Amino acid sequence: MTQLPLRAQLASALGRTAATLSRATGRGDGSVIGGRIGLALEPDLLSQLARDRRLALVSATNGKTTTTRLITSALQELGDVATNAFGANMPAGHVSALASAKDAPYGVLEVDEKYLPAVIDATGAGVIALMNLSRDQMDRAGEIWLLAQKWRRALAGKNTHVIANADDPLVAWGASTAARVTWVAAGQPWKEDSWCCPECGGPLDRKGVDYTPPGGHVAGAAPLAMVPRPVEDDWACRECSFRRPQPSWFLDDDAVIDPRGQRWVLDLQLPGRANRANAAIALATAEAFGLPVQAALPRLREVRSVAGRYTTVERDGRRARLLLAKNPAGWLEAFDVLDRSLPVILSVNAQGPDGRDTSWLWDVDYRVLRGRPVFVTGERMLDLALRLDVANVPFQLVASFEQALAAQPPGKVDVIANYTAFQQIRAEFDRAV
Structure with missing residues (x-):
């Protein structure tokens, strides 16, 4: 990796020292204070620390920390990975994460939904995973339609590969301006924030349709029943052409179907459907880094808890x-x-x-x-x-x-x-x- 300029090296070192002192004195894990000090000394520190790394950014209302952990676990098959494991998901936390693993060639950063556009600009991340948008802290973040609009503007014109949940209309709208999108049918159990079309304001129809995933049975994968089945999360606007994009990855109960039609049983230690959806996004993201499912999935199965969740x-x-x-x-x-x-x-x-x-x-x-x-x-x-x-x-x-x-x-x-x-x-x- 390219050596940092002297000022950035000093800012990074002092930030790491502050983080170490914070942990030693029991005031916290140091994931915020170290980054704040580093950015105060060198405002461009995040961009400089991100340079020459292959980065993935992960953003959503729910599941950011878990999906970040799953992607990180998978990419460790390729080498060292810098990550903000404890959820410090604003620029100060990103600086601390990258500074603490300054030689790691890969990085996976959880990003607060509101800060995503600024972090995209600062890091130039090549891969961005977007899972869901629903009401949360509206006194701080405002209407989620506005967040989707900010994502949409931030991704326009960027040479970025987005991994996005096709089943969430707001995510689909926000991601649709990206140069390249891999769509994942990860589901959307909570639908109460997306009954209106974000493109024109018209009502969204959510009618199940039949589909058959692409491909067929491949040696080494679980058999795939090639029969039509309902898509509970299909949606389309009644008044304009905006509709659910065609996914290439599918969450299918306890398994994930990849773009080649292979069905991979997840067998996670993390409980619940939401974590199976997070795993589907994580596997698609890992493949964007060139890591095949058969190498990534065993590492996902090792994750037992995430920053205290499910402990x-x-x-x-x-x-x-x-x-x-x-x-x-x-x-x-x-x-x-x-x-x-x-x-x-x-x-x-x-x-x-x-x-x-x-x-x-x-x-x-x-x-x-x-x-x-x-x-x-x-x-x-x-x-x-x-x-x-x-x-x-x-x-x-x-x-x-x-x-x-x-x-x-x-x-x-x-x-x-x-x-x-x-x-x-x-x-x-x-x-x-």
Whole structure:
């Protein structure tokens, strides 16, 4: 790799030192402070650190951290990979990630949806993975249609290969100006933010159609039944020509079908449909780097947890599985992996990183929680309690997560928390990963 200019070397070194001190003093993992110091000394540091690397950027409302981890795991088959593993997804975090692995020829960076255009310009990344867009922190990020529009403008005229979810109309619209797009049928369980055409404003029809994936059975892959099947996520505008693009990759229940028609059973350790969708995007992204599925998939299967998500922690005979849900789409994903036989602890805050407005709680259908013990805690537990009461879900208010866990009998319990509540719980268990 090309050696950095002296000023950039100094900025990078001082940033790494600050990050090390932050970790040593227990003030954090250093993934933000190091980058802030580096950028203060050299504003162009991100561009200089990105130079001569093959980079993938990963952006979405949900699943960014997990998909970044999956892609990183796959690309480690090719060599060292720089990545922001703990979700510091703004430029300061990107600087810290690249500076801490200055000789890595590859980089995979999770990027906040709002910052994606600036990071594309700064890094010149050759591959960009886009998965979904739904309402989240609207007091900070604004309407998601505007985010899709910013993506669309940022990708226009760029020599970039985009891996995009064809089933999300906003993502499809945002990605469609890119020079090259690989479309993945990854699904869109949460559809409440995309009933209108982003191109003309007309209504979207979401009618299932029949399709047969391309290709046929190939030696070494699971058999592919070549029969028509419903596409639940097909969509088209009634009033203009905008419609779902034709995918070349398909998520098919517990497997992924690649562009050659090979069906690969995922067999992930990460639970739920959302993570199978993340894996489909990750495999398509790995192939964009020249890594075939048969080399990438075994590495995806090794991933057990991501920055504390899906981790099981234990205290006094109680085993708590930690699930992150920070918006309506995320709660839907968390409900998908709940063990219906277990009690569940819910914790909600409304700090800056969460978004101050908790009105989104009313968009979540909590009736799935009926019939099990439900414990509610967090700084905004009364907001959640009112929502559960309206949904006729019995619950018990608890002053703290520690008390909620202590109220459980020995055994397993599921925990769903939004962002800062999740981080507080992780801190109680020494930031389990």
